[in-house]
Amino acid sequence: MSNTHGGWNPQDGQSPQPVDPYGPRDPYGRPANPYGRPDYQPPQYPHGGFQQQQPAQQVPAYSPVQEPAPRPDQDPPTIGRAWRWAWGAFGTSWGTWVLMSLVLGVAQVAVILLASPSTLDGLMNATDQAAVDAAQAAGQTLEAKALGAAGTAVSFLLQALLYAGALAATRTRRVRFRDFFLLRGLGGLVGYALLAGVIGFVSTAVPLVGGLIQVVCTLLLLAVPFLLLKGQGFGRALAGGVGLVLSHLGTALAVFAIFAGLAVASIFTCGLGLVVVAPAMLLVGAYLVQRWTGEPVQS
Numbered sequence: 001m002s003n004t005h006g007g008w009n010p011q012d013g014q015s016p017q018p019v020d021p022y023g024p025r026d027p028y029g030r031p032a033n034p035y036g037r038p039d040y041q042p043p044q045y046p047h048g049g050f051q052q053q054q055p056a057q058q059v060p061a062y063s064p065v066q067e068p069a070p071r072p073d074q075d076p077p078t079i080g081r082a083w084r085w086a087w088g089a090f091g092t093s094w095g096t097w098v099l100m101s102l103v104l105g106v107a108q109v110a111v112i113l114l115a116s117p118s119t120l121d122g123l124m125n126a127t128d129q130a131a132v133d134a135a136q137a138a139g140q141t142l143e144a145k146a147l148g149a150a151g152t153a154v155s156f157l158l159q160a161l162l163y164a165g166a167l168a169a170t171r172t173r174r175v176r177f178r179d180f181f182l183l184r185g186l187g188g189l190v191g192y193a194l195l196a197g198v199i200g201f202v203s204t205a206v207p208l209v210g211g212l213i214q215v216v217c218t219l220l221l222l223a224v225p226f227l228l229l230k231g232q233g234f235g236r237a238l239a240g241g242v243g244l245v246l247s248h249l250g251t252a253l254a255v256f257a258i259f260a261g262l263a264v265a266s267i268f269t270c271g272l273g274l275v276v277v278a279p280a281m282l283l284v285g286a287y288l289v290q291r292w293t294g295e296p297v298q299s
Contacts, residue, residue, distance in 0.1 A: 077291035079254050079284075085297065086283035089169045090276070093176075097165070100180055101275040104162060108155045115151020118144055145204045153197035160189050162279060163225045166286035173298045188234040192224060219256050220245050226289040244292050255284060 090097055113120045118139035125131035138144060161180040168179035183189060203214035224241035232240065245252045259281045266273030290297050 077251075077288055079251060079258075082255075082284045082287040082291075085287050085299065086280050089173050089175075089283050090280050092174045093169075096175055096177060097279040098275055100162065100165065100177070101279055104158050105271075105274065105278075108158050111154050111158070112148075112151050115154070116144070116148050142205070145201055148204065149197040149201035152200035153193040156193045156196045157189065160193075160225060160229070162282050163286075164229055166279070166282040167226055167229050167290075169283060170286050170290045170295070170297045183229065184231045185228045185233075185237075188228040188232070188237060189225070191234045192221075192228060192237075195221075219252060222252055222256070222285060223289045223292070226286055227293075230293075244289065248288070248292060251288065255281070255288070 113123075116139065118135040121138070122132045122135035125135070139148075160183060164183055165175050165180040168182065169175050172179075199214055199217045203210040206213065220242050221238075222241070223244045224237050227237035227241050228234070259277070262277040262281070263274065266277055287297055
C-alpha cells in the first residue's frame, strides 16, 4: 500500500517513472528545454505535433517593368544621316519608287516636248541642219518661251507626287502607291507650280543672268514643296522654306551640289540613273525638312 506522505512504495506494484531534467521532448526525442530553465514554457503546436519553424522569407519588391519609350531623334540632322536614311527608305520600297519614277519621268518628258514644239521639230529632223536651225530660231520667241514655262509648271505638278511619297516615307518608311497621290495643300502646290513656271521663263528670257537666277531660286525654294504638302499656306510655306534654307545654308548647298553632280553623272546612263537618283535626293530633302522643323522621322 502506498504511504500517506506521497512517496513511492515498491509494494504498490508500480514502476517508477524517471524525471527528465530537460522537460518534455518533441516527437523526434529532442529536448524542448535543452538548458533546463525552470521558467521555460513549451511552445504550443497546432494539431498536437511538432513543427519546425521556418524563418520568414522576405520577398524582394521589384518595380514594374517599364516599356522603353520610342527614342526621338536626338542627333543633329546631317547629310550623312539623311543619306543613310534615304537609301534605307528607298531600299524598303525600291520597286514602288522605281516604277513611280519611270512613269512620272516619261510623263514629264512628254509634257516638256509638247510644251516645246521647236525642240520636238529639231529632234525629228536631226539630220536636216536647215530644219534644226529653223527649230532653234522658233524656240527663241517669247511665245515659245511662255509655252515652255507652262510646261515647267505642269512638270512640277507631276513631280509633286514624288515629293508626297518622300514625305510619307518619313512617317511610315515603307510607301504605297496611294501615298503618292495624297496631295495636301493642292492650291499651294498650284501656286508654286506657277512660280516655277515664272522662274523658268525668266531663266530663258533674260540673257546671261537667267541661269544664275534659276539656280539661286531653286536652292532657296528647296524646302517649300515639303511645307506645302504638310498643309501650310502658300505664303507661310514660301517664307518658312526660304528661312529654313538660309538657317542651314551649308547643308542645303551640299545637298544641291550632290544632286547636281549625280544628275550630270546620270547622263552616262541615258538618264536612267535619275530613276534612282531623283527619289533618293527627294528622300534626303524630306528627312532634312522634317528634322529642321522638329518633326520625327520613322527610322
